[in-house]
Amino acid sequence: QVQLVESGGGLVQAGGSLRLSCAASGSIFSINGMGWYRQAPGKQRDVVAVITSGGTTNYADSVKGRFTISRDNAKNTVYLQMNSLKPEDTAVYYCNAAGVLSTSRVTIQSIWGQGTQVTVSS
Numbered sequence: 528q529v530q531l532v533e534s535g536g537g538l539v540q541a542g543g544s545l546r547l548s549c550a551a552s553g554s555i556f557s558i559n560g561m562g563w564y565r566q567a568p569g570k571q572r573d574v575v576a577v578i579t580s581g582g583t584t585n586y587a588d589s590v591k592g593r594f595t596i597s598r599d600n601a602k603n604t605v606y607l608q609m610n611s612l613k614p615e616d617t618a619v620y621y622c623n624a625a626g627v628l629s630t631s632r633v634t635i636q637s638i639w640g641q642g643t644q645v646t647v648s649s
Contacts (some may be wrong), residue, residue: 529553529629529638531622536643543647544610549622549640551603559626561598561605565618565645572621576607590616612647620645 535547551558562577576586576596584596593612598605605622622640629635 529555529624529627529635531624531638531640533620533622533640533643536620536645538646538648539612541612541614541647541649543612544608545612545645547607547609547620547622547643547645549605551624551627551638554630555603556628556630556632558600558603558624558628560623561625562623563596563605563607564621564623565616566621566642567618570618575620578605609645612645614647614649616645617647618645619643 530553531549531551533549535545539545560577560579563575564572565575566572574587575590576594578584578596578598593610595608619642621642624638627635627638
């Protein structure tokens with residue numbers, strides 16, 4: 528059983544910063560990609576940033592230069608440092624792990640966290 532637990536969301540004023548964390552736990556041998564997605568009310572879930580096990584990153588245009596994704600492979604944890612936050616960043620942020628290989632060599636294609644609310648006030 529593998530699960531993702533997010534933390535770090537909250538309420539912040541525009542221009543402020545937040546750091547999200549997502550820890551994967553369970554019988555994990557390795558994780559290929561990890562990433563952050565967000566979903567605002569009435570909108571679809573969109574990718575924010577993703578990172579491979581080798582450290583290659585990719586960002587949505589709307590967050591480039593403001594958000595930084597990183598990961599600690601030894602801890603199976605991914606982070607999202609969010610700076611210069613804007614009201615339009617308000618959403619539920621979800622962590623995703625893709626290509627999870629368990630210790631029993633079973634591959635799980637995709638796992639989602641429960642989501643953490645980020646609210647940016649103007």
